[in-house]
């Protein structure tokens with residue numbers, strides 16, 4: 001038996017600060033229609049796919065206690081409802097073409113909460129599930145020494161919900177956003193929930209200001225974490241970039257579709273708008289989930305809790321009390 005899902009990873013090139021939602025949605029529609037021509041069931045758009053990556057600017061006059069002053073431009077980057085008039089054409093066209101899609105955007109809730117969000121929409125145009133980013137990178141306050149800001153921690157709250165999975169497209173789907181992909185817990189939590197395909201959008205600057213020695217390793221680390229997460233949890237991973245030079249900031253492209261074996265089966269070759277597709281057999285997950293990574297049979301959660309065992313880490317603590325602090 002096979003459960004095949006044809007997935008389109010819809011990489012985006014830069015989105016300018018002055019680019020309107022309508023202009024961006026036109027680009028998404030072009031990619032969506034290409035995906036339909038290539039037989040896709042699902043199209044995956046990246047993180048914050050409707051706007052420029054606005055956390056690179058200080059856009060308010062508040063202090064560490066919160067946003068203040070004129071937030072007109074900042075607020076303009078958030079969606080207050082989904083769909084909305086600007087994105088409705090995407091929902092309508094996807095429904096007409098009977099294709100599902102994944103879309104990342106900035107969410108402003110009616111009660112004023114700001115999240116970095118993604119939704120999964122089924123081929124009937126209904127929202128199957130949503131996810132709010134858990135691991136928020138960057139900084140809270142303006143840091144003038146940087147070439148550009150990364151104020152995600154100022155503009156987004158952490159998800160209050162965590163990770164979940166959704167039954168869709170004949171399988172079990174999960175979502176994560178950008179920095180989440182670097183954390184093994186992201187994949188493992190969804191792995192424990194039986195995930196078969198994880199959809200991840202990202203905006204990754206090539207210049208990592210806190211440690212520039214990582215700059216030449218950006219592409220390596222990107223694939224390293226997603227390939228490991230796929231393999232160790234027996235799941236497909238679809239990682240989709242917003243790449244290229246956006247408002248002077250160079251971002252990683254390297255969009256990839258990764259099999260449960262950890263192998264990359266499709267990869268973008270440009271740094272602009274580009275669709276890469278792959279036919280993904282969800283039953284391939286069981287080749288790993290029921291052998292090497294049969295969690296019920298081989299995982300040892302009782303061995304993973306530090307300081308609870310008298311023969312494991314506890315023995316270390318008894319020998320060296322300082323070890324407790326570093327464990």
Ligand code: CDV
Nearest residue numbers: 137138150178179203204
């Ligand atoms: N948008 C992101 O989450 N970007 C981070 C950068 C700041 C390190 C990433 O993990 O790619």
